[in-house]
Amino acid sequence: MDDARKPQAPLKGRGAASHVAGRYQKAVTTGADDGWGSVYADEAGLPPLRTQVREERARTVISRNDSPDVGFSQSVNPYRGCEHGCVYCFARPSHAYLDLSPGLDFETKLFAKTNAVERLQAELAKPGYRCAPIALGINTDAYQPIERRYRITRGLLELLAACHHPVSFVTKGVLIERDLDLLAAMARDRLVSVYVSVTSLDNHLSARMEPRAAAPHTRLRLIRALHQAGVPVGALVAPVIPAITDHELEHILEAARGAGAQSAGYVMLRLPHELKTVWREWLELHYPDRAAHVMSLLQQMRGGKDYDSAFGTRMRGQGPVADLIAKRFEVAYRRLGFSRLPALDTSRFTPPRPPSPQGELF
Template sequence: MRNIIEPTSDHIETAQPGEGWINPDFDPDLLPARRQKGRGAVSNIDGRFERHIHQAVDDGWMNSLIEDQDAPRIRTTLGIDGARSVITRNQSPDVPFDRSINPYRGCEHGCIYCFARPTHAYLGLSPGLDFETKLFWKPDAPTLLRKQLAVKSYMPAPIVIGTSTDPYQPVDREKQLTRSIIRVLSDCQHPFSLITKGALVTRDIDLIAPMAAKNRASVAISVTSLDHRLSNLLEPRASAPHRRLDAIRKLADAGIPVTVLCAPIIPGLNDMEIENLVAAVHDAGATSVSHIVVRLPLEIADLFEEWLAAHYPDRKAKVMSLIRQMRDGERYQSEFGTRMRGTGPIADLIARRFDAARKKHGMTGRSLNLDCSGFVRPSANGQMSLF
């Protein structure tokens, strides 16, 4: 049951905690969300923990007043994340690592499908536009990392940088936080791998290459599509496809092993590119490739449907039908083992096509077999241990 508080164009409606966002398709009086150039999400839906849901309703005046106006631009802001530790642990059987570092919370790349979007709800912010405009960085991350590595009980294993949000998003050009983290790991000869869709990664080749030469570093580049228009809509502030391919070439030429994550594969949008994607990244110098089908947990499902309605209204029903066919009729399944691959004939066909393309080009699947034997534990005061 919905209770409208006051009759204005910005109605506030109550909902039970955790009830979530109400899809505008269910109410013809709701004003349609207005897409913004350079942003992925179309709206700023309320997070699942909020007690109230804010929705704009057409009272007969507003739609005619705004239809010829551009949506107001939202500036990107950067706050400080005061985290007390920087290494995050996981026990997921779906990934080949158990620890990671994310220098930033939120991501200006604005990928509409990003599975990290729901984490902004923990901050009382929207997983929509807030996630890509209200960012937080961890200025103490290098110091915290050194302290964690200095603990005598710490045992080294590959650390993956950028598992949730991109370490090479635009803000890192100025902050260079990712470079500072890599420098600490390099000083300690600690193995690491980077995941990014930012061509900015080539800036740090001078630090990554020497570690890669000892089998202590690798890079994973995410390539979703070779179609510039689709990529620009899906990932509006990420590097263009041709720049990612160029980054793969530069990394490979420097002797750095590069794997490509074709993620996500969205049936009805980019699945027709599978063979061309694998061929292109192989020609650029990648040695391995893997894929993940689109994941729509929590608020992302509504955000993604809203994005489809704004950019591909003619494909929306088909795309969502295909996604549901990979999820036993649901928009998402969270179970380990299936959440990244899906189930059913469509998911199986996607996997077989990737296997065939990988075999054709002599590529392997993703692995993280990095050498941990050279780890040099730093002392608590920041110096390298001599013993």
């Protein structure tokens, strides 16, 4: 991207700085500076982008994977796109399948699967269904702000609780506290576990990097609330970003452990597809003095590339920098007494009644 087309300032309340084109986009619109400085330089002064939500009817809601380095085999995403606006989100490129930008569109043009509960009920009721823990909200946070209005996650959780079906969450949304009544009851039967994502303890950095997510201290309070309610809870330090957040690794683990986290994990920054451009724009706007150094360290962990999608190394990277971070995490993990969260119980599952075209008449 030439200098005339580069975003000149961050957009208040948003993680991405521009409408980065999706890889399947047939027509791309770009701005051209007319000499009045009106294309990108003044964007920060324009009215804020509004979040748009489109309701959609899903044909199926359970997504399955056999990736050896992912800790679940099936997931359900009640929404597409995420208003939290985390600039580093690995799910951003999924918006390209909708012919939308993985940049600003991902956090401003959202989709709510209003029939998700109905579809999940039908899929769980199939004779051939085999129970395995469902990760609820992986490609998008199940407890992002629009859940307050749509309550799709709540409905899915009520269905899973009624069926005694195990479920797990990774979230940075404090709205999960609303559902502590269900979560606490499910926890007593080993049917739920939660990982709270904590990227940084620095409020200023968090506000720039994940602008509509809960503040770091609020996430620590969430860990404490889940722990006190008896819900198995861990902390996920994700992503770890060299020369930006990696120095906080031990501090985050100590704070999470003090709040009641029983387990912990970490993931190195991943930059698949268009996320490379989204991230580079953000880096140049917020850390121009060290942008080249950050990218150099990332490339050292990815075989000289911005990203390597190979199973086994994509989550942690490889090489001296990656090995050092892995060792630091291992030492802190042992010192702080972390352990694995208890395995979820699949033996209690009771299939729901299949939906009847005659409703509940009989």
